Amino acid sequence: MADVNPTRMELMKTKERIALSKKGHKLLKQKRDALILEFFKILKRAQDLRGQLTQKMDSAYQSVRIADIYHGATELENISLGMKKQIDIDIEVKNVMGVKIPSLTAKMDLVPFIQNPGYSVIGTSAKIDQAVGEFEEILQMVIKLAETETAIKRLILEIEKTKRRVNALDYILIPKLEQQKRDIAFRLDEMERDSFVSLKAIKRKLDKQKS
Structure with a gap:
């Protein structure tokens, strides 16, 4: 009980600190549990997205193979080089x-194929349209996957940080304060007993002097 005065005031302050620490401990546990729930929700979303992305990529590459059969690799390459795409990413923070x-x-803003001088509009444009459309969907899915994986990493860091704080209260601060409370109470009882014994001794001495 170093550097702690064994007084009634100190005992009261220690009890208040214990009550405050327990309240903080409860709130931190609630926060930790809520973060863990959010983590698993976003993890499930990321797993679903990965599965969808794999399927979409298989479908998109199949569309490219079909377009290649209809148009040939050279024409596809010329079209891809002639296409201009502007991608703007808006970021909001939750x-x-x-x-x-x-x-x-x-x-995404795409220059229409009809404006692309390397592209022929006769008969088979739907094949390339489909391939491009699927790869645009893939890009959107990759962006959403990046969003969810960033969220997962940040949630893991915050969960670990919150766990450390909960454990510090659980195993260090609250036990230390509880022990401090017991030590102060014990010392106060001891002082009261000493005072009582001293008073009795004084009373006996006074009684002797009177007799």
């Missing part, structure tokens, strides 16, 4: 239990 999580939205 706050989840104190964790800043980015929300990404991609906006």
Whole structure:
């Protein structure tokens, strides 16, 4: 009980600190549990996105193979080189239990194929349209996957940080304060007993002097 005065005031302050620490401990546990729930929700979303992305990539490459059969590799390459795409990504930040999580939205402006001098509009443009459309979807999915994986990393860091704080209260601060409270109470009882014994001794001495 170093550097702690065994007084009634100190005992009261220690009890208040214990109550405050327990309240903080409860709130931190609630935050930790909410973060873990959010983590698993976003993890499930990321797993679903990965599965969808794999399927979409298989489909997109199949569309490219079909377009290649109809147009040939040289024409596809010329069209791809002539296409101009402007991609703007808007970033918004969501706050989840104190964790800043980015929300990404991609906006893509594509020069229409009809404006592309390397592209022929006779008969088979739908094949390339389909391939391009699928790869645009893939890009959107990759951006969303990046968003979810960033969220997962940030949530993991915050969960670990919150766990450390909960454990510090659980195993260090609250036990230390509880022990401090017991030590002060014990010392106060000891002082009261000493005082009582001293008073009795004084009373006996006074009684002797009177008799």
